[in-house]
Amino acid sequence: MFLKKSLYAAILVTMSLPVFAQGLVLNDQNLRTDLNWLNQQGVIQLSTSTWPMSGDEIQRALSQAKILNTTQQKVINSVQNALKADAQTAKIGLFAESDQKNIPQNFGDNHKAQYVGSLELNASGEHWDAKLRINAEKDPLIDNGQDVNVEGSYIAGKLWNQWLVAGQIPTYWGPGHDGSLIRGDASRPVYGFTAQRAEQKAFESKWLSWIGPWQYQAFAGQLDDYKAILDAKLLGFRLTAQPLPYLEIGASRILQWGGEGRSESLNSLWNAIKGNDNFENGAEDKSNQIAGFDGRLNLQPLLEVPVSLYGQYVGEDEAGLLPSKKMYLAGVDYSSSFKTMPYQLYAEWADTRTNGDAKGISYNHYIYTDGYYQHGFPLGHAMGGDGQMVSVGGDIRFDVMNRLNGRIIYAKVNESADHFGDHQINLAFPEKDKIKALDLTWTHYVKPTIPLKINGWVSDSDKRGNDAGASIGVEIPLEKGLWGY
Numbered sequence: 001m002f003l004k005k006s007l008y009a010a011i012l013v014t015m016s017l018p019v020f021a022q023g024l025v026l027n028d029q030n031l032r033t034d035l036n037w038l039n040q041q042g043v044i045q046l047s048t049s050t051w052p053m054s055g056d057e058i059q060r061a062l063s064q065a066k067i068l069n070t071t072q073q074k075v076i077n078s079v080q081n082a083l084k085a086d087a088q089t090a091k092i093g094l095f096a097e098s099d100q101k102n103i104p105q106n107f108g109d110n111h112k113a114q115y116v117g118s119l120e121l122n123a124s125g126e127h128w129d130a131k132l133r134i135n136a137e138k139d140p141l142i143d144n145g146q147d148v149n150v151e152g153s154y155i156a157g158k159l160w161n162q163w164l165v166a167g168q169i170p171t172y173w174g175p176g177h178d179g180s181l182i183r184g185d186a187s188r189p190v191y192g193f194t195a196q197r198a199e200q201k202a203f204e205s206k207w208l209s210w211i212g213p214w215q216y217q218a219f220a221g222q223l224d225d226y227k228a229i230l231d232a233k234l235l236g237f238r239l240t241a242q243p244l245p246y247l248e249i250g251a252s253r254i255l256q257w258g259g260e261g262r263s264e265s266l267n268s269l270w271n272a273i274k275g276n277d278n279f280e281n282g283a284e285d286k287s288n289q290i291a292g293f294d295g296r297l298n299l300q301p302l303l304e305v306p307v308s309l310y311g312q313y314v315g316e317d318e319a320g321l322l323p324s325k326k327m328y329l330a331g332v333d334y335s336s337s338f339k340t341m342p343y344q345l346y347a348e349w350a351d352t353r354t355n356g357d358a359k360g361i362s363y364n365h366y367i368y369t370d371g372y373y374q375h376g377f378p379l380g381h382a383m384g385g386d387g388q389m390v391s392v393g394g395d396i397r398f399d400v401m402n403r404l405n406g407r408i409i410y411a412k413v414n415e416s417a418d419h420f421g422d423h424q425i426n427l428a429f430p431e432k433d434k435i436k437a438l439d440l441t442w443t444h445y446v447k448p449t450i451p452l453k454i455n456g457w458v459s460d461s462d463k464r465g466n467d468a469g470a471s472i473g474v475e476i477p478l479e480k481g482l483w484g485y
Contacts, residue, residue: 023129023156023163025053027170027185029108030443030451031082033395033405034075037344038065039298040306040335043072047200047240047248049296050217051172051185054163055083056198057215071337077448078397085449086122090478093118097471100141103409103437103459104382104389104428105186106178110152110170111473112188113137120152120475127158131167142188142375144224151189158198165194171219173238173252174329175296175310177346178391178407179381181327182252182290182314183236186382186428187374190234192221212242223256228370232259234379246301250294252314254379256368257287288365290314290372290380291323306335314380316354316361325361327352329381343396350381350389353415358386360419369423376427384426386416400448406440433463450477 025031032051035058038044046061058079067073095116115138122131133152154167168189174180196217203209219236226232235257240250257272258264263286272287292314299305311330315323331348354361362385363372370376371385378384393407413429424430437459444452456470 023055023124023158024131024154024165024169025055025058025083025086026131026152027051027108027110027172028082028086029106029405030395030403031079032107033344034079034082035061036308036333037075037335037342038072038079040300040308040333040344041072041075042300042304042306043067043076045213045242045245047213047215047242049173049175049248049250049294050196050215050238050240052169052194054196054198054200055087056158057200058083060199060201071340071342074340074397074400075342077400081445081448085451085475085477087124088120088449088477088479089122091120091475092478093120093473093475095471095473097455097469099467099469100139101457101469101471102461102464102467103435103439103457104179104411104413106382106407106439107172107185108170109185111471112140112142112151114139114141118475129156129158129163130154142377144188144375149188161198163194163196163198165196167191167194169194171217171236173217173236174250174294174312175248176312176329176331176350177333177348177393178389178409179329179348179350179383181312181329181350181352181381182254182292183238184378184380184382187377187379188224190219190221190223190374190379192219192234194219210243212244214239214241216240223374225375226259226368226370229259229262229368232262232368233257233264246298248296248298251292252294253289253291254372255287255289256365256372259368262367288368288372290316290363292326293323294329308333316363325354327354327362327381338396341396341398343394345392345394347392348390350383350387352381352383352385352387354386358415358419360386360416362386364425369425371425373425373427376425378426378428382428383411383413384428385414387411387413387429388415389413401445403443404440405443406438409435409437409439411435411437431463433461435462436460446474450474 035048043065044061095111118135120133156165168191170185170189173183200213200215217238221234223232235255238252242248268286294312296310299307313328316325329350333346335344352362389411391409395405397403417432439457441455452474458468
């Protein structure tokens, strides 16, 4: 509660100050697609596996872009327009869908209710950035007991190339298009504090420069309405590096720690950080931990082919100082153009079972019995634990004003549903089920900085039967200049 009140007060004060620059960039599917397209075309070199991103780093990459044709310039312009749209001083947002969408959520989907109205205010300077977003919701998909929230709000300061952030912002760790095994954005954002680098420049020291451009993100927050252990804390750290122009590697670790009735001493925290808590004893077991590695291999610098291969694996526990009880994700994507229309295609597979078997272990814990979820929705992959999913998708930009992206999904969800009985922790998919779905989004740019998004989907489920629906969303700037009058 203190964090919420402080966040309100600090952001409201900063809104009266002048605007200079943009700081953080929150999860945005179209922006990520464009940045990955530029990466695979060899135009820029930029890590897109850790969100939110720093606007400083995106601008640094764009300033060094190697543009060879008009199509690449169009994508550069698209990125710049997305950054301008995100930084608009004031805007209102409207979102409505015909029915709740019961398929695994995709990256950057920040609408957690059937009807949403929002007011967003942004301000920033050379060394600070603030966003106040007030959302009014009706018929929530993820019920948090509130009709109004400030999800997507933060205040941040920059010190010695480090962004220090307080707020409630979505986080995403990993190279996957449709999910991250360790930290996704399918749940509501977690209140907390974040630290990360503003620019991902390599070390200047000859002893460390071989690491290449690198980034870290550290997070500490508190889960909302986590009934199993009230006031349970969520701590995490991610580190990425690009030692070679064509290779990015990442390591991530998450702890659920503390809470009512649990020790929150420094000694307890240090033992959890060291990993000295993998015990079948509640008094000695300090935390629930998930850790793992991921990587992306970009073939453009190697073979001049605009293809990337990527993968991720994480483990629920530790054995021999490495993650065990593992989950896996792998994929491939391709970026090219057809008659000056840039497009991207991808195929992805994810398995959140335990070493290939549904045992009720993934995203679960015998002390933190509500699992690795908040409000019953996964903090990791959008399908939750003990599932399998294959997706094929893509994105094409027809012209300056229109683009289409979509995906086809086949998923087996909650294959260990019987294990939990009446205490079902995965409320996103509370039953063992098979889901097939087609999910399409057409984006029409009313202005280059005003996207109107129309989404439609059809799905078939063993439990829910056939379903279909549509949604529409738009964010309208309140500055007159953006409307041209």
